[in-house]
Amino acid sequence: MFKEGDYILIVYGDKRFLKRLSKGFSLNVKDAVLKFEDVVGKEEGSKVGDFYLFRPTVEEIILYGFKRKTQIIYPKDAFYIAYTLGLDKSKRVLEFGTGSGALTTVLSLLGGEVWTFEASENFYKLALSNWEAFGLCKEVKHFNMDFMQAELEEEFFDAAFVDVREPWHYLEKLHKVLKKGARCGFLLPTTNQVSTLLKNLQGLFSDVTVLEILHRYYKTNPDRLRPEDRMVAHTGYLIFCRKIT
Template identity: 45%
Template sequence: MAAVKETDTVILYDPEKEKKYFLNLSLSKGKFNTDRGEIELESLIGKPYGSFIETHKGFKYIILPCTVVDFIMHKLNRLTQIVYPKDAAFIALKLNVKPGDTVIESGIGSGAMTAVFAHIVGENGKVISYEKREEFIKNALSNLRKLGYENRVITKHKDIAEGFEETEVDAVFLDVREPWLYIHHAYKALKTGNMLGILVPTVNQIIETLKKLQELPFMDIEVCEILLRKYKTVPERLRPEDRMPAHTAFLIFARKLPQETENGSL
């Protein structure tokens, strides 16, 4: 069974009140105060996940691992709108991101999509994130540090109008205001046959993006949105929740084809 490390972000769960506390052990020292007493944080290190920890008043909390989704939805410090998990998981699968891959993204935002990519590529992969606003880079790296993913991410404080420095990368993801201005750069950076993903919030942006995609050798062009409807978990009155997290963004995907040769064939 996995044990708590001093760099982990953990959940302390109160089963009686069904209350969660999130804390990052690398940034928190000394004692942690709950409404049921104090916990010595050092005493968490080495304990197996799923075990109990007691406060000085004798109340027990269950130690649980903080998942990437937990962190994004509850602890991520946001300076921007984020890519929500319902979209992020689909994006990662459509781009075929896997362990060991190199992924380019722009921009980094608050680091939510970056964290998902870093989680998947693992210790042997890299996420290369281009961002022209330094405050976003600093905040995103702070978020990634709390997940232990900072070493999997290379940030470049650079405007992508100048192009990407990398070639033959496994996937490219654009989350910028005018993605159609940079699709030719994404094309040059991608491996042939691999996927480009684009996120935009409005229909107007889709139209301009599609026009540009049709000018370049891309296939499997697709536009979609992900709608998520949750249900109340009460067996006696099972029904949808009153609010639905519906539209958050439009997603555009395309697969790179090779450039035409001099004789016109692909």
């Protein structure tokens, strides 16, 4: 049952709200009101008036709960990244370009040991704040420094993901810290950045793929089933490759 301090996903029609249940809590939507005493003690899936009460998934926490100062890696990309990198609990994963910590959250849930580096102090503190708020990434090794400054063993990581503006500057060091044949991924927003990266990957990485993931929802009226008027289309280009020797 829901208790004080819990995070709750509240669904009202096509609207979703992620709220923490605390005394004095109140949510007003149009003429409907949901209060603290309406929620405490209710079971997941309960209906109160026109509100439905659920426990949020990791995807919903990232989309509706994480604070951000720049575009996050959306769950539609993040879970695919983890899958393509071949993560499991035996894998040690490198990430640099932590940002708001959204991808780190997914990597930590699906992978083993996660090391993440963020050069910006503002972004670093934001990621820590997001994780602390939702009790996430407790085992992640996080560093407020540029990856180039890190002293790391060679062939230390099983996989890596990079989300920085000019990743080609980091490729030689990245190559050194990855194990032989390890998978590596990148996120870039523009085609000219992708072209520059592809040129610089030669001789260090192979088995290269480039893709983007489009995500379209449908209206759930069974009598008028059709796509939503808007969709999350291009969020970034994903580039994957493997280390060669």
